[in-house]
Amino acid sequence: MIIMQILRSYVEPVLGNALSKIGIKDDSWKSMLTPSREHSQGDLSLPCFPFAKILGKNPVAIAEEIASSIEKTTEIGEISSAAGYLNFKANPKWLVSELLSNKIRIGDAFGGKPCTGRKVLIEHTSANPNGPFHVGRARNAILGDTLVRLHRLLGNEVRAEYYVDDMGKQVAVLAWALENLSENQIKEILRDSNEISPKWKNKADHTRVRWYQAAQKLRQDETESAQIELDIAKLVHDSENGNHKVLEKFNNAFHPVLEGMLTTLKRLGIEFDEFTKESMFVTNGDVEKLMKALSELDIHGVADNGAEYLDLGSRGLKGKTEFYFKRGDGSSLYATRDIAYHIWKWSQCDELINVLGEDHKLQARQVGLTLKELGHKVPEVLFYSFIKLPEGKMSTRKGNVVFMDDLLEEAKEHAEQIVRQLRNEYNEDQVSEIAEAVGSSAIRFNIIKVSPDKGFTFRWEEALAFEAGSAPFIMYSSTRARSIAKRCAELGLDVELICQKGILFDDITDELPDSLIDLLRCMAIQNDVLLRSVEQSRPNLFANQILNLATCFNGFYRDCKIIESGEVNEMYLQISQLASGFLKSGMEGLGITPLERM
């Protein structure tokens, strides 16, 4: 149930009537009737400037004329004009009764329906399993998981996928190193690098990455590299030809690393429904079939050594237009396998979304154009810009990197300090539980709240700021609401029963505090914002909504005492509980852990 759309459905007929009376007959004004920019003026506004020319009148006068010709209704509480704008304000009493009517399923943009019937497949993260997450790589996982959660909140059936790169050079390097280098050799090769943190010496993503790094270093070393390159090339070649023994070796090499990486993500509330291995499309023949199909396209071309490509220039690609899908030796490339993967994904969903770093833009374009060429739909892609450090680009090699595991620990410790300071009555288990939730939620929110296409500079002070504008701020509002409900229950009230009662329009007082009305309006648009956030794949829009909701709740909390000298105001309690529910579902949508107390 989308309240503001309901309001619109009441406004449009009366407004259309009024407009046709003064000579505006067509419907073009409908797109001009938009949510008010100036929040204090109304909920829906119509700028009357375009009518000025048509009617030969001053827009201010037109707005006034229309305003005075429309009668208030139960739903429309106020029609006013200001500076050429015609403003409609929802009747607060109507908002209260509508919101408390239990017709709205919290967090569900489509009212009573449990499901939209849409199957959405979201592929995100898919990081090469060769080392621990740093905050840069984690932006993908956090954005992707938030998108997954928001789609679920909307009622879509979602599958979260991790595409595992289990073949090719990167894994080959890791596998080679694990087989050929001893622990002592690693120590020697990496003697100039940072030591592994003792905290993570049992976490395979942190330990095995050293083998990977050592191998990378050796490969650059002139004297050693030739034979290593040959060895690795053979492994790569075998894996690409679907050699089971080699693929198993690769699997044994990266699997513990992937497990370690997933442990980190789990701590951030991120989980996957399915892992799909890249090698599957080689071993099941899909890639072979695909390359054959591509060879038969009009835009297909062959290089001197037999390598094959598509010339996408005629399909709108600029710059270098050749898109190679087959090497001279006949083997496939990463992008080719990715296309096979996409065709497979399309066979099991209605909507396909990929979360990719901005460095993949060209590649994604090539994949998209090729899919189109083959008669498939093009997936939607959420691109994000990279996270950098104040010192510059994040680079494991240069040691200029912040590991997600360290950030999580640091955030938790910081939160623990604050909890101990603020609530010395909590025991250590409580402190730890709260701190863990606060820490990981804050990290997530810090990243979600900024627009994906914006570059992001990671700063410790910001990641560890738990004030207004952060996840803990939202969590705090939510615990306030819960604490009130608990108090009411302690006073012997059946809170749930009271909330089910709703409230009759005529039983609502005419004088409602502004902050209460603000909270109502904020709740009224929540599902609209959710829908927009999902449609545009912009989690930051919804993050902002929940921040506003928390702020509005705090205002309501200030002005509307629910319990006053032992007496409970039932309407306030119902509104508080509704807000509590909106906060909770919103937090779940963002991956913020709701707490009972903090």
Next chain:
RNA sequence: GGGCGUGUAGCAUAGCUGGAUAAUGCAUCGGCCUCCUAAGCCGAAGAUCGCGGGUUCAAAUCCUGCUGCGCCCGCCA
């Protein structure tokens, strides 16, 4: 060199399907805990929305040129 993205108070950001006085947090200054959790609330101050042109009744928002920054332009992944 070409393509894509980005530039908004001291800092970090929101707004960019054109519309009213450009919103929020941090930092700065001032006020609020005998009152449902002060991780909070209220107030003050702070912006030539990168620069120049254009379209429009109306531009932070659309178009165009310039400029700073980022990413990409492998028969790598």
